[in-house]
Amino acid sequence: MSGKKPDSRAEIERILDHLAESIESAPPEELLEEAKKAGADTKKIAEGTKERLLSALKRFEQQPLQRARQRYRSNLADIEGRNQKIADTPASRREQFLSLLTRNPVLGRKLTMQHRDLEELNDEDITSALEELDILGALDDESGPPDE
């Protein structure tokens, strides 16, 4: 090397670029030998690199499964959230349902057309109707189920 004062980063980058290129063109066995002579634990390096690649491959292959898990968890949270919006007892569910219809006359008219007499609806019908209304977002405006 000359005694020239070291200057720009670009000069060093060029040297390092050439070094990288020399690694690129060198036979692997030659590089292995060099690394061994330099005292590097080549077996450990190779095992670590292989393990990381295989692990990355495994994770990549598991992505659809992870997506399904996320969807499942998300759906579960939705269902739990919905159940919290629906009252706990048949009487309070009926109260919640009728209150909802009172506040939504259009909805009430539609349901009356379907069921003629809303008073005849049993708890299963009401629960099911509340669940469907919740999916449609009709319970979102409510502060929650009526007090028990």
Place this chain on the structure above:
Amino acid sequence: MSNRGAGEGTRPTIAGPEDVRRAIESLSEADFVKLERYAGARVSALGAHAGANTGTDLLQEAFLALLEERRHWRPDRVDFMGQLIGSMKSIANAWKRKGEGGRVEKAERHFRRTGEEGEELETPISLASDSQPNAEEQLLLKVSITQEEFLAELAEMFSDDLLAELALEGWREGMSGPELIAKIDEFTEKTFASTVRRIRRRITKRWPGGIPNVR
């Protein structure tokens, strides 16, 4: 081998996960060492443009690009090693361009996200935990030398090797191998190649864990 993107009856060209797994299993110790050394050298050459990225990150990025088919691997055109090395080169160049534009590229692991239960979310890429620097890399991350120190080390390392000095000086000035061979009488293709090997060997011996950060 999958034939994604290929029409019916055409020869499959793009490798799928099973091809990749077979390719990994077929690599030798020397191949893995080459990948690791090349990745480290490329990141060293990036200098500050590498940001917090390590050679491991670069290799993982290249591997991920292959899996996600952002960079297609066509085994009938290039082998697995060639694919990864070519991809690392290209990614490193992209990082450099971004760095020169004032942005430092961050490998996927730096964007790792976890869910409420601490599980790793599948995007952006779950390779993260495996691309954490190993103990040697962490040590290397802490080691950095100045540009002056690095060049002084090189000067001392090759003070007894005129051809190496000439090659390094030429590289610093931006000359290519063929240009050096054409311009310097002492260099033939053979002597230049052996000089480059000596340079590489001595540098490897001096820094077996990889060249430190030159700041």
